[in-house]
Amino acid sequence: MVFLLVLGLIFVIVVIFMIITLKVLGLKPPLIFDKYPLKGIFYRVKFWIALLILRRLRYRIYRRNELLLGSEHHLAKIDQPQELSNDPKSYDVVSFMAANKEGEKLMVTMERRRRGVLKAALYLWLPEKGLFSSPNLPDMIYFTTDGGEESREFQGGGFYVYQEESMKVWRIKYKGVLKSNGEVVKKVPVELNLRFKSSSAEYFDYNRDLSSSLIADSIAREAWNEKFYSLMQSVKYIVEKRTHYEQHGELTGKINFNGEALSLKMFGFRDHSFGTERCLSSINRYVYFALFMDDGSSMVVGNLSQPSFFLSSLKVGYVCTPSGNYLPLTGSNFELYSYGEKGIPPQHQNFVVRTEENEYLIQIQVKESAVRYVGLNWESKVFNQFVACTVNGVSGQGHAEFLYRFRGGRPDDISSKDPTWYQNITRFERSLTLLELEDVDFIF
Template structure:
C-alpha cells in the first residue's frame, strides 16, 4: 500500500510538472508590431524540441523514401499539370523568373483553379523598352472555358505553358497585347516563345530541403498553446496537401514586339511548381521574396514569410544554387519583415546578410522598376513586383523581388462586372459564408 501511495505521489508530481511545463511553453513571447515574435525565455528548449521533431518527421516522410521519391515515375507524376480534385481549394501553379547580364527580366505565373479559372500575370522588363505587363493587370483572373467547364492545361488569356520533357524542358508561349508603362500607357502586340531547360532533374523541394534549423527557429518563437498542438497533430495531412519545388535552368527564345521587331532572349532563371489544397492567401500576413541571378552563373532565393495562423509568424526560407546546379539551403538570415516596408510601401534599397553551412553572403538590392498586382479571387492580397539589380559578395546580378501585403478592399465591381454569371454567383455565396449567412439559390461548388 505504501509503495502504491508513493508511486501515485510521484505520478501526480510528474503530471503537475508536465502541466506547468506546458503552461510555460504556451506563454506568448514579446511581439514587434503585435505580429512578429521575439525569442522568449524558453526559446532554446523549444528550438531543440522542434528541431528533433522536424528531423524525425523528415526522415520518416523523405529520407527513408528517397529511392521512390527520386524515381523517374514519381518525378513525372509531380511535374506534369495536376488534375484538380473535388476540393474547392485545389490549385496548380507554374511560375518562371529569369534575368540576364543585359538587364532583361521576365516573370510569368499561371495558377489553375477549378472550372477553368486561370490567374495569370506576365511582366517583361527590357532596358531599351521599359516594362511590359499583361493587359488585365492588376487583376489576374481569366476564364478559359465555356460555362465553367474544367480545364487540364496551363492555357488561356493568350498564354500556353506546357511540359516538353519531364523535369527538364518546359515551353512558355504568349501571343496577345501587353501594356507599356510610363507617362503614356498603351497596348502593344507581343509574341513570346521561350524554352526553359534544366541540365538535370535536380530541384529544391521546400517541404524536404528547407533548413530544419530555420523552421525550428520560427516554431520556437511561437506560443505552444492548444491550437498549436492541434495543428501539430494534423501536420502529416498538411504536408501531403502542399507541394512546392523550384528548379534552376536557362530560358532561351525570342519576343517579337509590334513596330520594334524581334528581340532574342537568353536568361538564367528558375521554374516554380506548386500544387495541392492548402493555399489560403487570406491567412498570410506578409511575405517578401527575392530571386537573384548573378553574373557568375549562380542564383539565390531569399524569402521571409509571416503566417501567424499556421504558427509561422517569422519564417526565413531560401537557398543558393551554384552554376553547376548544386542547391544549398540557407541556414541563417538577418532579413526581418518588420525592418523592410512594414507600413505598406516596399523600400527601393535593401541590404541584408544570409548564410549557408559553407558561406556568408552580403546582399545589396537596387530597385529599377516596380508594378502592382492583386492576387486571390477577391483580391485578398496585393503584391508589389520589383525588378532589381543586385550585388552579392561583390558579384553583380539582376533579379526580382515580391512584397506581399494583405488587402481588404475586395475586387472592384467594375472589374468583376465582366465575370461570367456563374462565377458572380459563386463569389456572392463565398461572401455569404464569410458572414455566416446563407444565400438562397447560390451554387455550392465554390472556389477560394
C-alpha cells in the same frame, strides 16, 4: 504501503511538473507590431525540441522513401499539369522568373483553378524600352471555359505553357498585347516563344529540403498552445495537401516585340506548386527574392508571415551553385518588421543570409516596380520589383515580391465584366462569412 505513497507522490510531482512545463511553453513571447514574435526565455529549449521533431518527421516522410520519390515515374507525375480535385481549394501553379547581366527580366505566372478559371500575369523588363505587362493587370483573372468544365493545361488569355520533357524542358508562349508601365499607357503587339531548360532533374522541394533549423527557429518563437499541438498531429496531412518545388536553369528564345525580333538568354527558375492548401487570404505578409548572379549562381530568399498557420515569421531560401547544387539557407537576418511593414516596400535592402558553409551579404537596388492583386476579391496586393543586386561583391539581377493584405476589394468596373456564372459564385463566396449558405463548393 510507504512504497505506494512514495510512488503516488512521485506521480503527482511529475504531473505538476508537466503542467507547469506546458504552461511555460505556452506563454506568449514579446511581439513586434503585435505580429512578429521575438525569442522568448525558453526559446533555446523549444528550438531543440522542434528540431528533433522535424528531423524525425522528415525521415519518416522523405528519407526512407527516397527511392520512390526520386523515381522517374514519380517525377513525371508531379511535373505534369495536375488534375484538379473536387476540393474547392484545389490549385495548380507554374511560374518562371529570369534575368541576365544586361538587365533584361521576365516573370510569368499561371494558376489553374476549378471550372476553367485561370490567374495569369506576365512582366517583361527591357532596359532600353521599360517595363511591359499583360493587359489585364493589375487584375489576374481569365476565364478559359464556360464554367461547366475544367481546363487541363496552362492555357488561356494568349498564354500557353507546357512541358516538353519531364523535369527538364518547358515551353513558354504568349501571343497578344503588352502594355507599358507609367502615366501614358501604350499597348504593343507581342509574340513570345521561350524554352526553359534545366541542366539536370535536380530540384528544391520546400517540404523536403527547406532547412530544419529555419523552421525550428520559427516554431520556437511561437506560443506552444493547443493550436500548436493540433498542428503537430496533422503535419503529415498538411504535407500531403501542398507541394512546392523550384528548379533552376536557362531561359532562351525569341520575342517579336511590336514587329522587332529580339533574342533572349537568361538564367532563371521554374516554380511548380499544387494541392489544396494555398489560401493567400490567410497570409499576413511575405517577401520573396529571386536573384541571378553573373557568375552563374542563383539564390532565393524569403520570409512568410501566416499566423493562422502558426507561423508568424518563417524564413526560407537556398543557394543554387553554377553546377546546379541546391544549398538550403540555415540563417537569415531579413526580418519583415524591418522592411516595408507600413505597406510601402523599400527601394534598397541590405541583409545577410547563411548556408552551412558560407555567409552572403546581399545588397538590393530597385530599378522598377508594378502592382498586381491576387485572390477572388483581391485579398492580397503584390508589389513586383525588378532589381539589381550584389552578393558578396558579385553583381546580379533579379526579382522581388512584397505581398500585403488588401481590404479594398475587387472593383465593380472589373468584376461587372465577369461571366454571369462567376458573378453568382462570388456572391455565394461572400455569403459564407454571413453563414447564409452551407453547401458552396468553389473557394478561391
